[in-house]
Amino acid sequence: MVTKQTPALVANGAEPINDRWLQIIGIPLAVIPFVVFYLEEYGYDWRLFAQTFSWGLVSTAIIWQLLRWWVMKVRAWYAGREQFRQRVLTTFLGYALFTIPFQPVETWVVSHLDLTGLITPAEFPRVYLIHIGMALLFAFLVGAIYESMYYLQKNREAITEAEALKKATLQSQYDNLKNQVNPHFLFNSLNSLSSLITEDKKQAGAFLDELASVYRYLLQEGDRELTPLRSEVEFIRSYLFLIQTRFGSAISFTIDVNERFLDDMLPPLTLQTLVENAIRYNMILPEKPLLLTIRTVDSGQLLVTNPIQLKPLRVTAIPIGLGTLTDRFRRLGLPALEINDDGKEFRVLVPLLRR
Structure with a gap:
């Protein structure tokens, strides 16, 4: 079960925003579609719910931090607002490379280390493809939200810098006039x-x-x-x-x-x-x-x-x-x-x- 966290950074690409609440809300939301899938596939049982939800929280939190590290790396390479295309393509390519190998492994582990006795070995390739698709969809959805936040942050910084330069220009013109x-x-x-x-x-x-x-x-x-x-x-x-x-x-x-x-x-x-x-x-x-x-x-x-x-x-x-x-x-x-x-x-x- 894969999602991601994309911290928006300041102008120098070094300081992430406070995203604690996003992780608190985002990780459980990423797990719920997988839990629903298992319940519909193998029966509505509280033990199955507890097992898949607990496992999902742990695995999603781990992969979340991995993708968080990757996002920060990419933003250090392409921090500028004008580098939007390179940043998005590189970031989402990383999401795919992390998600596609990881999700089938998780699907296999959940079906073979079942403590409830309710889960049968995952049907290949149907279940694997469904899980990969859900993981990629959620990762890209949350990634788009965070990229939008980052772009807006950059836009605010550009506006602030433009205002500062405008003020400096006016001051310079005023000083030149005073000199004259x-x-x-x-x-x-x-x-x-x-x-x-x-x-x-x-x-x-x-x-x-x-x-x-x-x-x-x-x-x-x-x-x-x-x-x-x-x-x-x-x-x-x-x-x-x-x-x-x-x-x-x-x-x-x-x-x-x-x-x-x-x-x-x-x-x-x-x-x-x-x-x-x-x-x-x-x-x-x-x-x-x-x-x-x-x-x-x-x-x-x-x-x-x-x-x-x-x-x-x-x-x-x-x-x-x-x-x-x-x-x-x-x-x-x-x-x-x-x-x-x-x-x-x-x-x-x-x-x-x-x-």
């Missing part, structure tokens, strides 16, 4: 420009040119998914020129980018986010200057570092801008940022996408 019209940055830049106009008109002209370059990049590249590292480096040089004009000797930067990586791609405004976070969370003083370093490494990644000299205020474990940037890389299907804080230096390793 950041009133604080613009206000500080205009203040610096105003001071330069009266003090050094030549420097004021250079400052205005770099300010125009920054906002041109923000308007042109802010909505793109990827941009060449070459463009990003040119932008961050202009951006840091404005920052350095404002802070003077209290801040400095080093950019060392190997030319062979300049055509590699990354999300626009990545460097601006990292620089802005360094400025937001660290003290910038003439007696304690902040040094920003941007360089490529041989593995084809961009390394951005700064010394840790935190301002005396409470901050989140991961800066807000970095959290949004991390979500942006995930949404684009890029390798994750590698963030390291050893208490002395803050390091972010940015993956670059080869063209």
Whole structure:
């Protein structure tokens, strides 16, 4: 007497749902058709009922666990919602391979180890074929129910993930818009420009040119998914020129980018986010200057570092801008940022996408 249990798993194919009640209800239901068959075939006797029902509970519980193991194996191989066909075909093929050899053995054992003396040797092939058919039918019926449950679970997970990605996209778009019209940055830049106009008109002209370059990049590249590292480096040089004009000797930067990586791609405004976070969370003083370093490494990644000299205020474990940037890389299907804080230096390793 064969049935099955098909635990629905979470997205990584590792955790089964709670199916205790299904087993409690399903195992007796799987046994009843066989008990009825024996009673109609050999006579209605309470001893026959007790024997076949007891034997059925034990054998069905055992094969249930075997098929449960098989289902979990198949779902580990074909966990994706889009792998529905491969998963169903492989799972049900396993049901057949387990059921067809097992059921005739059980039928033979029940008829030859009869304690009631009521069961005669099973008629071959009629009884054997009937038992195999009933076992396969129930296994496939319950299997279809559980596969439906698993598919619905996957569908709910896909909807949840889509909502999360949609939220991250909206947040990214909002942050990009803030970057384009950041009133604080613009206000500080205009203040610096105003001071330069009266003090050094030549420097004021250079400052205005770099300010125009920054906002041109923000308007042109802010909505793109990827941009060449070459463009990003040119932008961050202009951006840091404005920052350095404002802070003077209290801040400095080093950019060392190997030319062979300049055509590699990354999300626009990545460097601006990292620089802005360094400025937001660290003290910038003439007696304690902040040094920003941007360089490529041989593995084809961009390394951005700064010394840790935190301002005396409470901050989140991961800066807000970095959290949004991390979500942006995930949404684009890029390798994750590698963030390291050893208490002395803050390091972010940015993956670059080869063209």
